Amino acid sequence: MWAIIGLLMIGGVISLFEILPLIKQKNWREVTVFFILLSIGLLLNILLVLRIEIPTPLDLLNQLYKPFTF
Amino acid sequence: MKSRKPIPLLKLRKRKHSQPGQSKKDQNLNINQNEDTDQEQAVPIHLHRELKKNIEYIKQMVGNSSDIVIREFDLGQTGEIKIAIFYTDGLADKSFVNDFILESLMVNIRTANLGSDVLSKKNIYEIIKSHSLPAGEINELVDFNKVFYHILSGDTVVLMDGFLKGLSIGSRGWADRGVQEPSSQTVVRGPKDGFSETLRTNTALIRRRIKDPNLRIETKQIGKKTQTDVSIIYLKDVADEKLVQEVKARLKKINIDAILESGYIEELIQDETYSPFPTVYNTERPDSVAGGILEGRIAIVVDGTPFVLLVPALFVHFFQSSEDYYQRADIATLIRFLRYFAFFLALITPSAYIAVTTFHQEMIPTPLLISLSSQREGVPFPALVEALMMEVTFEILREAGVRMPRAIGSSISIVGALVIGQAAVEAGIISASMVIIVSLTAISSFVSPTFNMGISVRILRFIFMFLAATFGLFGIILGLIMMVLHLNSLRSFGIPYLAPNAPFILKDQKDNFLRLPHWSLHSRPALINQQETVKENTASPKPPQPDEANQ
Amino acid sequence: MLEKGKISAFDFQVIVLVFTIGSSILVGPGLLARFAKQDAWMASSLALMISVSFVFLYIRLASLYPSLTFVECNEKILGKWIGNMVSILFLSYFYYLSSGLVREIGDFLTTQVLVETPIQMIMIMFLLISLFGVRLGLEVICRTAVIFFPWIVGFLLMWFLFLIPEIKLVHIQPIFEGGIVPIIQGSYHSLGLPFLELAIFLMISPYVTEKESVKKAFYRGTFIGGIILSFLVTISILVMGAEFTARNTYPSYILGKKISIGEFVQRIEIIVAIIWLFTIYFKLTICYYGLALGLAQVFKLNNYKILLFPLAFLIISLALFSHPDIVHFHEFLDHTWTPLSLTICFFLPLFVYVIGVIRKKRAIENQSNTENI
Numbered sequence: 001m002w003a004i005i006g007l008l009m010i011g012g013v014i015s016l017f018e019i020l021p022l023i024k025q026k027n028w029r030e031v032t033v034f035f036i037l038l039s040i041g042l043l044l045n046i047l048l049v050l051r052i053e054i055p056t057p058l059d060l061l062n063q064l065y066k067p068f069t070f
Numbered sequence: 071m072k073s074r075k076p077i078p079l080l081k082l083r084k085r086k087h088s089q090p091g092q093s094k095k096d097q098n099l100n101i102n103q104n105e106d107t108d109q110e111q112a113v114p115i116h117l118h119r120e121l122k123k124n125i126e127y128i129k130q131m132v133g134n135s136s137d138i139v140i141r142e143f144d145l146g147q148t149g150e151i152k153i154a155i156f157y158t159d160g161l162a163d164k165s166f167v168n169d170f171i172l173e174s175l176m177v178n179i180r181t182a183n184l185g186s187d188v189l190s191k192k193n194i195y196e197i198i199k200s201h202s203l204p205a206g207e208i209n210e211l212v213d214f215n216k217v218f219y220h221i222l223s224g225d226t227v228v229l230m231d232g233f234l235k236g237l238s239i240g241s242r243g244w245a246d247r248g249v250q251e252p253s254s255q256t257v258v259r260g261p262k263d264g265f266s267e268t269l270r271t272n273t274a275l276i277r278r279r280i281k282d283p284n285l286r287i288e289t290k291q292i293g294k295k296t297q298t299d300v301s302i303i304y305l306k307d308v309a310d311e312k313l314v315q316e317v318k319a320r321l322k323k324i325n326i327d328a329i330l331e332s333g334y335i336e337e338l339i340q341d342e343t344y345s346p347f348p349t350v351y352n353t354e355r356p357d358s359v360a361g362g363i364l365e366g367r368i369a370i371v372v373d374g375t376p377f378v379l380l381v382p383a384l385f386v387h388f389f390q391s392s393e394d395y396y397q398r399a400d401i402a403t404l405i406r407f408l409r410y411f412a413f414f415l416a417l418i419t420p421s422a423y424i425a426v427t428t429f430h431q432e433m434i435p436t437p438l439l440i441s442l443s444s445q446r447e448g449v450p451f452p453a454l455v456e457a458l459m460m461e462v463t464f465e466i467l468r469e470a471g472v473r474m475p476r477a478i479g480s481s482i483s484i485v486g487a488l489v490i491g492q493a494a495v496e497a498g499i500i501s502a503s504m505v506i507i508v509s510l511t512a513i514s515s516f517v518s519p520t521f522n523m524g525i526s527v528r529i530l531r532f533i534f535m536f537l538a539a540t541f542g543l544f545g546i547i548l549g550l551i552m553m554v555l556h557l558n559s560l561r562s563f564g565i566p567y568l569a570p571n572a573p574f575i576l577k578d579q580k581d582n583f584l585r586l587p588h589w590s591l592h593s594r595p596a597l598i599n600q601q602e603t604v605k606e607n608t609a610s611p612k613p614p615q616p617d618e619a620n621q
Numbered sequence: 622m623l624e625k626g627k628i629s630a631f632d633f634q635v636i637v638l639v640f641t642i643g644s645s646i647l648v649g650p651g652l653l654a655r656f657a658k659q660d661a662w663m664a665s666s667l668a669l670m671i672s673v674s675f676v677f678l679y680i681r682l683a684s685l686y687p688s689l690t691f692v693e694c695n696e697k698i699l700g701k702w703i704g705n706m707v708s709i710l711f712l713s714y715f716y717y718l719s720s721g722l723v724r725e726i727g728d729f730l731t732t733q734v735l736v737e738t739p740i741q742m743i744m745i746m747f748l749l750i751s752l753f754g755v756r757l758g759l760e761v762i763c764r765t766a767v768i769f770f771p772w773i774v775g776f777l778l779m780w781f782l783f784l785i786p787e788i789k790l791v792h793i794q795p796i797f798e799g800g801i802v803p804i805i806q807g808s809y810h811s812l813g814l815p816f817l818e819l820a821i822f823l824m825i826s827p828y829v830t831e832k833e834s835v836k837k838a839f840y841r842g843t844f845i846g847g848i849i850l851s852f853l854v855t856i857s858i859l860v861m862g863a864e865f866t867a868r869n870t871y872p873s874y875i876l877g878k879k880i881s882i883g884e885f886v887q888r889i890e891i892i893v894a895i896i897w898l899f900t901i902y903f904k905l906t907i908c909y910y911g912l913a914l915g916l917a918q919v920f921k922l923n924n925y926k927i928l929l930f931p932l933a934f935l936i937i938s939l940a941l942f943s944h945p946d947i948v949h950f951h952e953f954l955d956h957t958w959t960p961l962s963l964t965i966c967f968f969l970p971l972f973v974y975v976i977g978v979i980r981k982k983r984a985i986e987n988q989s990n991t992e993n994i
Contacts, residue, residue: 014930022927033920034927041934044942054942058717058949061957068960429735432888541746542735543891547898548750551765555750558764559757572764574631 003049011042114213121231152231161224163243207240252354257393264354269299269373279360298329299373308366332372346526349562351383358392366599382562384569391519402585412517416527421538423507424453429542448498454539460508626760630831634838636766641846643904645815650857654866657807659793662855664807669847672816682974683826691823692918698977712915714965715908720939722905754906776896783880792862813959820966824911
């Protein structure tokens, strides 16, 4: 629980630092991309903290490239 | 009245107007002074036509200050011309004021064979200006700002009744420490004179070394209250014109009430404030300033301090001493390497000790490990705490040593040696090896030829210690990477701080880590200097060939 | 332009060299020895030869539009939609590579050096320092590499010298024991590590000032780096034998433990760790930089620096969940990495290059046609 709060707080502090000047300059494109990426990143980290298993995309690649390895 | 003979500690400033060699510089200086004061003080209060009102205004402005001397007297056969002179007691050379200004105005002008038709109320100003003042430096004044500036900086101001303008006569000459050996950067071989607190003495020391008409000394006043003279000195055909403009622009931006030391200027013009590393070089040594100017760098001399600034200052400059150029090249090169090594030691030693004893014991050869751990057996603290205790104690000792009165100096060293060295080890608070580490660090941090690079190491050392305590050698490596990244992001007046190394400039390696013999130092540093890069063309010395010698 | 810094050809050469050595210095020998046994040194040299053709492709692609990065090229050549898709594919490869490098650091340090420190702390710390570098820009990264370069070279030389007494020629005999097939197999698998990864320099080459000497610098950097790697593989096999090299996860680190000169100079494997940390730092930082820059160009942002923190979260999480354990990681490296790299870093740029050349030719033809009319 604490880890999640900590993570969210770090995310909050970072966005405060990075975003405020951008909002002042009205760079909405940057703000949107920043928030989308940050929320995906935070979500993944929270899942990791909660020890929920995330399927690794690499297994798919392993399957895909099986014929090309020798 | 002060004596003219030089007294060891107190010395009167030399009057500049009697020396023909310096007059050009003075003219230069004065022209620039005038320009700059005009720019700075937007609303001038003009002089009044009546002398009485002028005197009243001055009196009102300076209040009852006892050191402002106002002398009124009459002139002419009938005494119909009223005149007054003003000067500051202590700043003006009193004997000069008496012998050359007062005497010529009060006595000589009367005895001179001038008919009453010549000397009249109308042309007295011209006559005094062009005939009767045996002084070299004369300025015309029209407003009070300049009147006050000249009075308060030691010049004598002459005001006459009936004129909208006055005259100032250069008569500066106050008690001065004189040219002494610099206390902060001493050399074994090399000139022993150092800068003093007076701007004019300092510029003269530089001019004496570079007798080139292209040496420019440009002065302006900075500080609304202090009106401190700040000169920038450069070689016109060598220094990059853009750099000169940049320095001037940065100085112009300064808007402050007081400049008491060149440190104020340094902090107001440096590129990056939040950095432990200095990007402006300061020195007390005229020879290293002259060397810098000859490389194309710009010196900033501030009145009232012996520390002269040199810009741009790159990382390598802080590891070069002027003595390197006076000694044999091979020795100088070796000593430079020694300095970098010491810098590294001062930075890393305590943290490496912490890292190795806490995380990487396997790196230590077994016999050494046994002796180390037997020493640390009785010590109750982890290595970080031990190191921190010792380093902080040492920093305290060092600070105390700088500030305290000279007389108690020896007691500090006794306390330091006994308490830190012996007692702490015998009491089992710290291990003997820690004492060695701390002393090694301390000695190494004094090797740096400039004091401010030593300070940055002092700060960084603690950061490295914490990194080492949490991540071991990994932490130290990360710290080093971060430090170099930061160093690379720094610029000094637009020039990359690690310049001849990164970006790598092969041509400048001859005077970087290495100091090649003088006959191979053909060119000036590439980035600093954009014009007249060729320095010399001496061939390497060769002994006479045997057959030539026989002939 | 997003990046205002300019780097010289020398800086570029150094960063290519450091990038080539980075990470492969630790994992490379084991991987090669697993496939080619005692002939690994030949496999490594063969891989170097082949990889020159990759560099050739990258240089040709870069000189198609010398002032554009790969992402910008894609858009120019393939149009907005397909171009951006290709770019995202390309960038996701380097997203994985960054996280893989972070993972490698974490695995190595927690298993070999800092056994008690949690892997997350090490990863976060390393990524933060990398982020600091990327924020300061390309110029600073490259100049820092130039500063550390002599150290890396010095440590490498010292290490090689110390290892000379341990060499036993028996270890590389018999030559061609398994015929030519294992050698080809080995070199095939070492193509992805590190030579194909050099494609990231397509994002950096536009910022080199001396356009003429870029080519030479690229070739020279790759070649010297590759030679150092081959040398390393050879020495690993000469000192430890193919079996032992193949079985170890970090053979060159173990190699450091073999050093013993007199009674005093021993156990200096930390030197290997230091070289490796320096080189992998620059490799990670370049990947991270290219990733952020490319992403900013895909989304048409005017500042890549704001992407760094979100990307850091993404990289850390991928580094943690992509491989359940170190065995999975090495399995992936051994079998999937090279074909994956070939697709993304060879066939994709080749495709873009061919289309680009055709388009350029057509444009010229059209121009001359209109002129004729």
